[in-house]
Amino acid sequence: MRSVYLDHSATTYVRPEVLEAMLPYFSEIFGNASSIHMTGQKARKALEESRAQVADLIHADHKEVFFTSGGTESDNMAIKGVALANASKGKHIITSSIEHHAILNPCHVMEEQGFKITYLPVDKYGIVNPDDVKKALKSDTILVSIMLANNEIGTIQPIAEIGKLLKGKGIIFHTDAVQAAGKIAIDVNQLNVDLLTISAHKMYGPKGTGALYIRQGTKIDPLLHGGHHEYTRRPGTENIAGIVGLAKALTLACAEIPEFTSRMTKLRDKLEKGIKDKISDVQLNGHPAKRLPNLLNMSFKYVEGESILLALDLKGIAASTGSACTSGSVEPSHVLLAMHVPPEIAQGSLRFSLGRVNTEEDIDYVIETLPPIIQKLREMSPLYKGKK
Numbered sequence: 001m002r003s004v005y006l007d008h009s010a011t012t013y014v015r016p017e018v019l020e021a022m023l024p025y026f027s028e029i030f031g032n033a034s035s036i037h038m039t040g041q042k043a044r045k046a047l048e049e050s051r052a053q054v055a056d057l058i059h060a061d062h063k064e065v066f067f068t069s070g071g072t073e074s075d076n077m078a079i080k081g082v083a084l085a086n087a088s089k090g091k092h093i094i095t096s097s098i099e100h101h102a103i104l105n106p107c108h109v110m111e112e113q114g115f116k117i118t119y120l121p122v123d124k125y126g127i128v129n130p131d132d133v134k135k136a137l138k139s140d141t142i143l144v145s146i147m148l149a150n151n152e153i154g155t156i157q158p159i160a161e162i163g164k165l166l167k168g169k170g171i172i173f174h175t176d177a178v179q180a181a182g183k184i185a186i187d188v189n190q191l192n193v194d195l196l197t198i199s200a201h202k203m204y205g206p207k208g209t210g211a212l213y214i215r216q217g218t219k220i221d222p223l224l225h226g227g228h229h230e231y232t233r234r235p236g237t238e239n240i241a242g243i244v245g246l247a248k249a250l251t252l253a254c255a256e257i258p259e260f261t262s263r264m265t266k267l268r269d270k271l272e273k274g275i276k277d278k279i280s281d282v283q284l285n286g287h288p289a290k291r292l293p294n295l296l297n298m299s300f301k302y303v304e305g306e307s308i309l310l311a312l313d314l315k316g317i318a319a320s321t322g323s324a325c326t327s328g329s330v331e332p333s334h335v336l337l338a339m340h341v342p343p344e345i346a347q348g349s350l351r352f353s354l355g356r357v358n359t360e361e362d363i364d365y366v367i368e369t370l371p372p373i374i375q376k377l378r379e380m381s382p383l384y385k386g387k388k
Contacts, residue, residue, distance in 0.1 A: 001316045004362045008202075008355035009151055009179060009295060010320055014245065015204040015356075021248040022206065025241035033238050034229065043240045050247035054211055057254050058196065059187040066212050066233045067243050071178040071199035072102040073223070074212035077234070078174040078195045079106035081220040082143045083115055086172070090140030091115045096128050096157075097338040099147055103176055104334075107145075120146075125287035126155040126339050130162045143172045148191075149180040152335045152351055153286030154295030156184070163192025172218055178202055178210075182253030183260065183292050194218045198250070200242065204356070205249030209242030264294035264354050267363050271352060272296055274367035279374050285336055285349060294354040299336075299345045302384035303377040308350055311373040317366055320351045344383065 014022075025046060031039035033047045048062070055062040068074045083093060095107055097119045107117045118136045120128055128146055144166060149156045159175050166173050174195035177186060182203030188196055196213040200206050214220060214233065226235030253260070275282055281301040300308060305321035312319055321333075332346035341349075352366075378384040 002362075002365050003316045004318065004365055005357065006317065006319045006352045006354060006362075006366070009351065009353035011201050011207065012204045012355060013357075014206055015249065015252065017252060018205055018245050018248045022241045022245040025244055029240070033240060034227065043238075046240055046244055047238055050243045053247040053251055054198070057186070057250050058198075058213060059189055060213050061216065063231065064188075064213055064216055066214060066230045067238060067246070068210045068212055068234055069208055069239075070201070070210035071100075071176070071197050072210075074197040074199070074210045075100070075102035075176055076106045077212055077220070077223050078197065079103060079110065079143070079145060080223060082172050082174070082195070082218075083110050083113075085219045085221040086142040087115075089170075090138075090142045092118070092138050092141040094118045094120065094133060094136050094141060094144045096120045096122060096146050098122055098126055098150055098152075098335040099145070100151055100176060100178070103145055103147070122338050124339055125290070126150055126153050126285075126335065127287060127290065128157055128162070130158055130165055133162050134165055137169070137171070141171050143174065145174040145176070145195075147176040147179075148186075148196075149177070149184070149292050150286070150335060151179045152333055153297045153339075154179070154291035155286045156180070156290050156292065159191045159193065167192060172220075179292065179295075182250055183257065183294065185254070185257060188213055188215070195220075198246070200246035200249055203249050203253045206242045206245040209239055209246045211246060260356070261293045267354050267358055267360065268294060268296050268352075270360070271354075271363045271366060272298070274363065275370065278367060278371045283345070285339070285341065296352045296354075297349060298352075299341065299349040300374055301345055301348060302381045303348050303374060305347060305349050307377050308348070308370075308373060311377070312366075312369065315369045315373075317369060320353070321349060 029042045031043040033043040051065050052062045055065045111117050120132050122128055146157055148159050163173050172194045175193045176197045178197055178199045181198045194215040198211040200209040222233055224235050229235050283299050285297040309321055332343045336346035
């Protein structure tokens with residue numbers, strides 16, 4: 001049976017080049033980067049070289065890049081760290097209704113601590129209107145956090161425009177770039193952001209490693225307290241192998257963005273057209289143009305996404321019903337609901353996220369396999385029978 005992996009937004013494999021770069025730091029260069037002897041200083045050299053690599057790729061200063069355990073920690077640090085450090089100035093935070101739960105849940109926690117959170121709406125394409133950000137600003141607003149690209153529908157937000165309107169207002173601006181990094185070019189200065197989140201395992205790097213860009217002068221508290229690692233921002237012995245892997249993965253991905261964009265767009269559009277040509281009552285979720293090149297989210301009316309997913313899995317096709325971090329939830333996607341997709345249609349959504357290994361033959365196989373699955377499930381659906 002053919003195996004087709006279309007869940008690269010959940011995670012990716014570690015590229016051979018990345019693994020090769022990491023291997024020496026598990027056994028040969030195993031020192032603690034805080035040790036002053038030669039073994040430790042070899043690790044320190046790798047740490048700082050990786051920091052400089054990441055900084056150059058996002059057009060930041062090397063002292064503005066801090067390594068973490070992943071996107072969730074970086075997002076938590078951005079929300080909680082800024083909130084706690086700036087509470088004397090104000091307790092109002094603005095975010096969007098379609099953020100990843102690594103943003104939404106820390107916001108809920110801060111609400112319990114007396115902070116006021118504004119959750120901005122999105123349009124039918126899942127895009128935040130910069131004017132809504134402007135209207136939501138208050139005298140005590142200290143932080144705005146809007147993701148660069150959505151993890152479920154791939155929609156790319158007008159971050160540079162939002163950042164421009166926040167300039168000079170003394171408001172810290174964060175963007176979660178976990179899905180965008182390595183797929184679209186990132187320049188923290190053009191985006192006008194003060195904080196930016198990156199995760200290695202979304203771009204063919206190792207799990208358990210991330211980074212947070214913090215613009216110099218940004219007032220932020222650490223989440224953890226311990227030693228003086230990461231310029232006192234993030235204590236704990238650094239994961240040198242993972243950090244080297246993140247830097248290598250981002251370097252490779254950024255160099256390949258033009259080719260990746262061209263090939264992924266072609267495959268994604270072929271999949272979308274094939275589905276629309278062969279299956280009735282389907283809809284695209286997200287913006288038709290302003291989206292990541294490798295992501296396709298579609299709703300199949302009258303059926304449940306989880307049932308489609310299980311049937312596809314039996315045929316060797318891996319996809320998802322939305323964010324991997326909400327797997328097991330029976331609730332419709334909060335992203336689609338925020339876009340005013342009816343719950344019964346939102347329940348029938350699938351996310352196909354393509355990657356480097358995917359081929360035209362993979363897409364052909366999905367287009368051939370999916371229609372009979374949908375038809376079979378619809379024949380069992382009372383909603384579909386009612387329509388007939």
